[in-house]
Amino acid sequence: MGKTTLDPEDWGAFRSSAHKMLDDALDKMESARDGRVWNPLPEKMKAALQSEIPKQGLGIDELRQKLADLLPYGVGNTHPRFFGWVHGAGNPGGILAEMTAAAMNANLGGRDHGAIYVEKQVVEWCRQMMGFPAGASGLIVSGTSMATIIALKVARDQRFNFTCRQEGLSGRRLVGYASSQSHSCLGRAFDLLGLGAAALRRIECDHNFRMDTAELEETITRDRARGLVPFVIVGTAGSVNVGAIDDLQTINMIAEREDLWLHVDGAFGATAVLSKDLKGRLAGLEQADSLAFDFHKWLHVNYDAGCILVRSGESHLRSFSGRPEYLAGEGQGLAAGSPWPVDFGPELSRGFRALKVWAHLLEHGVEKLGRAINENCVQAAYLAEKITASSLFELAAPVTLNIVCFRYVSESVNDQDELNRSIVINLQNKGIAAPSTTILRGKLAIRVNITNHRTECGDLDLFFEETAKIAVELERAASSNGV
Known part of the structure; x- marks a missing residue:
């Protein structure tokens, strides 16, 4: 019995099959605008994906076919009429970067090797892109959810001069502030950091869905009077619901006056700084103490890839540094290069996400x-104009960036929320388009998010026409049934 190896017995056959798989993947990307937006996974394939753990391996050709069979059944976000949630569209070049990263199999927790320098370069580019000062630090992470946890930990630790890393909070009750339109990852971060989700104060918004800064100041004053310890304000640069951007300059002034950390959730909206026409709407972003944003949304890097930037690299390092003896750094050799990425975040085992961003x-x-x-x-804006000009629909929120929220208005159907929900489900099930829904001012709205470099105005025309057609059909059916 020979030595066990996981390398191919026949590299030529493996290479041939790998080339076919590359062609399959590129065919998928090249035909991204063809066919249905979303294809439900067939029941037969669902059943096959509930099998027992394999004891014996497959041949490489059979494995390649199983991989190729999955290609049509993604969420649909590569298609130009995928308008749901906030999903980036990906890009063909990312396939090359992923192949390279897989071949290197680098762990970016630390040590002195090429991948680390690629990540440092990406972080430096991000610092320049977002206008952060020299001395700022950063890390490439899975996404804004992880970036938020890192940022809020630094904010929490800095509030108590980092003593809480060893001593805990010692009964001190910290509170933070964000708008009622802020992302749910903030509450989860408060929970994970031991602060409790209720410690995040949700501040009401104005008619443009931006944080009410007067209410923010009043809430901070009340909390201090109750003996609570405010430590962070979170500004939103592009809310998920409507794309609203908080008044970051005013919020920064309040944070400075109250001696609070300013974190900005810029998951998709922060990257609008790259647009000459939009950059001014993000004024104040560069003044934040920390910023979280994603590459896999509006920059179309393949999932997953996000970034955390911290204005004070020293505070960032103090919040996470501290390695055991078996991870001690050296001045030279493979263990050189301190500080390592693990000194700026919770993960030691880290994939080479930075490569696809760099590429x-x-x-x-x-x-x-x-x-x-x-x-x-x-x-x-083009879609919003069509909606405004139509007697069938009404806008449910101002259009700040790339998100359009609207409703079909019916005088004959009582449950208009259910009617609009049914419109969205019909569009998805028919494979025409994939918008999502949200609740704005207590009413359900159809939500169209355009973060896709493949989308054209013709796609929006088709979406609008089919939405109107489905809406009228559903209204007629509901009216005949007396709903």
């Missing part, structure tokens, strides 16, 4: 990416 920025450049972002906002 994407090198391939396209930030000017082209900025133009793509700007085009999506122009498209959103």
